[in-house]
Amino acid sequence: MAFYAIGDVHGCLGELQxxxxxxxxxxxxxxxxxxxxxxxxxxxxLGVLSLVRGLGERAVSLLGNHEMRALALLNGRTVNSRHRTYMGYLLECSEREEIAHWLTTLPVMARDDATGYAMVHAGIHPSWSIDAAWRRAVGLAAFCASPQGLAPHVEVGSPPPPVEPDPSQPLLRLWYHAMSFTSIRLCNRQGMALWPGQASQYGLEKSYLWPPDDSPFRPWFEILPRPLSHKLLYGHWAAAGLTLRQDTIGLDSGCVYGGKLTALRLDSEAPFEERLFQVTCGRYADKDD
Ligand SMILES: [Mn+2]
Known part of the structure; x- marks a missing residue:
């Protein structure tokens, strides 16, 4: 048995195959x-969805910000026109209902205590331990799978509050958790996350570019207190590229933007270079959020 983690695929079926x-x-x-x-x-x-859904329990796939966008669209929420254009295939497809349901079953975090790895799409808030993130992820997954579900609360483009709402505001708190797992990149040392669309308010050009050294905003994984109980895999940050650290590993190597698609073997203690596999990808899109 071999066990691999794969970075952001973004509809690149040929590259995944x-x-x-x-x-x-x-x-x-x-x-x-x-x-x-x-x-x-x-x-x-659609081909990527079909391949991954066809693997059943052999594959675990997380809810990314693009799957959240798709959930919003398929549930009649407001989605900006540019995003709506590139998700038109979802509205026209015959398996629309099945895909909409499948999206509600996706977790925001995975964890494997045997190998000591955990995985999230974008990151975790730096005030959370791996265990604290896991508890929030379990709560969010239960809510997503409930009849109420996350979709009615997905407000793509509207940032959550700057700090985590307390349990007296359960829906806002869940939204904050969903955004943290799927979209976080930058935080300041007081623990305030910079959400998409807020970069210019704080003198940064784009929230997906690496911040200058003198910026109070740093990547979440630089602020995260160590040691971590698990090595944490994440994607989402194509502009930062493959980011191999001992305890946080960024796997988005820019597939879809003409970069690479990456797999890392997890059931191995070998050096990264012996268990990292990549294929080159076509350039189908320009980098943005
Ligand atoms: Mn993403």
């Missing part, structure tokens, strides 16, 4: 973790 050939993936024995953002921007999002 080539990567699975490179790692000689055997769906009768091996396991895959996908960091989220399987869909959008690339040419074959």
């Amino acid at each position: 080539r990567l699975l050939e490179v790692i000689r993936f055997d769906e009768s024995r091996d396991r895959l973790w996908f960091v989220g953002d399987l869909i959008n921007r690339g040419p074959e999002s």
